[in-house]
Amino acid sequence: MATFQRHRLTPWLLLSPQLAIVAIFFFWPAFQAVIQAFYVQDPFGLGRAFVAFENFTRVLGSAEYYRALGTTVTFSISVALGAMALALLLAVLADRVIKGAHGYKTLLIWPYAVAPAVAGVLWVFMLDPELGLVSAWLGAMGIDWNHQLNGGQAMALVIMASIWKQMSYNFVFFLAGLQAIPKSLLEAAAIDNAGPWRRFWTITFPLLSPTSFFLLVMNSVYAFFETFGTIDATTAGGPGGATRTLVYKVYEDGFIGYDLGSSAAQSVLLMLLVGLLTLLQFRYLERKVQY
């Protein structure tokens, strides 16, 4: 211990590469965005003017913004709940498998190693209105699939692709959570007249709640921010803005529309929104998951 205390600098030295990365790639841009949100800038970057809260009032006064907010809420809830529910189902099934469990688990973890854009493209291929395998099946079943024209179908596509990508992450945590539940608890419950369904809802599910809470926070953040690549590679926010989420709108307004002030104001609002959401989750849910 004594030797460690004498070298107060060593831990900081060891941490410094990581801290530098966080500072350069997160805090500095975030700081820049906050500054930018109070200015209007001409598209060529030649000059800018301080406008106080005008960017914010403009954003909050536009119907487009609320539409994107609505899209984001639908999208995020569907992705977070869908990815968690499916992952839990697969984890419960995998937990029962004794033979070949290892191969099965590896297969289920694979999608996590796939880049978001690649995952998106994969789904675009499968569901291509002309060439896609799945859209051909859907056509045979009488469903006319064209996500390039149909906003609802486009939304379904980005939700599915995003769920598929995140499911394996959730699966790993749920499986670990399930395996940490002592077998004797479920045996005691079986003796105590609880059938399989009841055992799951009264024993397994409550005991998984710390895992579920952690995943809810992670999945919300994922759905808000990290699905950008998937959306960009599949629908690019279309058709007609049907899949334009808040983070996609930040990109569109800033990098396509060159309205940097509005884009910066939106990203500040998005940061505040996700911060608030996480705070709420910790305040109201975390207390309930302790046992």
Next chain:
Amino acid sequence: MATLSLDALSKTYPNGVTALHGVDLIIDDGELVVVVGPSGCGKSTLLRMLAGLESISSGELAIDGRRVNDLEPAQRDIAMVFQNYALYPHMSVADNMGYALKNQGVPRAERRRKVEETARLIGLEDLLDRRPKQLSGGQRQRVAMGRAIVREPKVFLFDEPLSNLDAKLRVQMRIEIRRLQKRLGVTAVYVTHDQVEAMTLADRLVVMNGGHIEQVGTPMHLYDQPASRFVASFIGSPSMNFIEARHADGVLTLPCGTHLPLRDGSPAEIGDAVCLGVRPEHLVQVSHSDDTTLVTEVELVEPLGADTLAHVRLDGQAELLVARLDGAQHIAEGERLYLRPDPERLHLFDPQEGHRLAAPETAS
């Protein structure tokens, strides 16, 4: 209130391990049967088959004459106390105890009444709102008992329920379990590897070894007439002393030269060689040696208070013998000790197979 009948119960696990080889046993209504044996002999397997947590590979299991081989645990009307208690960590003590009743559809008010009544019976009234995490080991053990009692099942099953408690609490809970079981009159099967616990609790004792039943009987019967060398060494503490002896015309000759006449003559199946068993408490200290005493030298003394255990060396014997002597007298290491095996309490075993030779009748 139930009788249990086990007919040639066998268990082979999917990995090919045969944990039980045909167990036969009848357990009477209201009886407390203790299954005892070394670790890995199949005790837990047997209990889990009774509970319905393990499938039965072959044989018949009946509760009150009804075949239950294929019934789910919930349909057998049994309650089990697990070694690690298996309390539901996210439920209060009251909810833990009321869980089975809730699953059975017992109305809330009645459930509450039953839980409170049971809590009073075992002294848990003040802990009903706590979570398992907030209880001591002994209290958790009590909750596990309470959870079993509140259901009023036909049969109690206990799998080493006291092995996680400290020695003092173990003795206390042992007495309490015995008292409760008699008071409630519920048939119980209790598994332990601790022979003292087994002796003190059991109406009848089942000694198991390697997936077989070695002997069934009252604790005193097993103590007085062990059916095999295994049972003889397992029941009683410290363990029985064994001496390889020669036999001719109703007289045993020990390697040290001592001659012991058999009180009731020779058993029919006895051969030339025989294994003699004498318990430490049946080696009596005498003041001089004669033809029937063992001349020994004290190697180690263990004073226990009331008794003193003397570990002594006997000529021609590799292992030390143990004698239980009066604690009041002083014995020094290196001292010479004359011991006479009580002629009424000699046990004879087959030197190869280890089964009891129809030995001199003992007082029982």
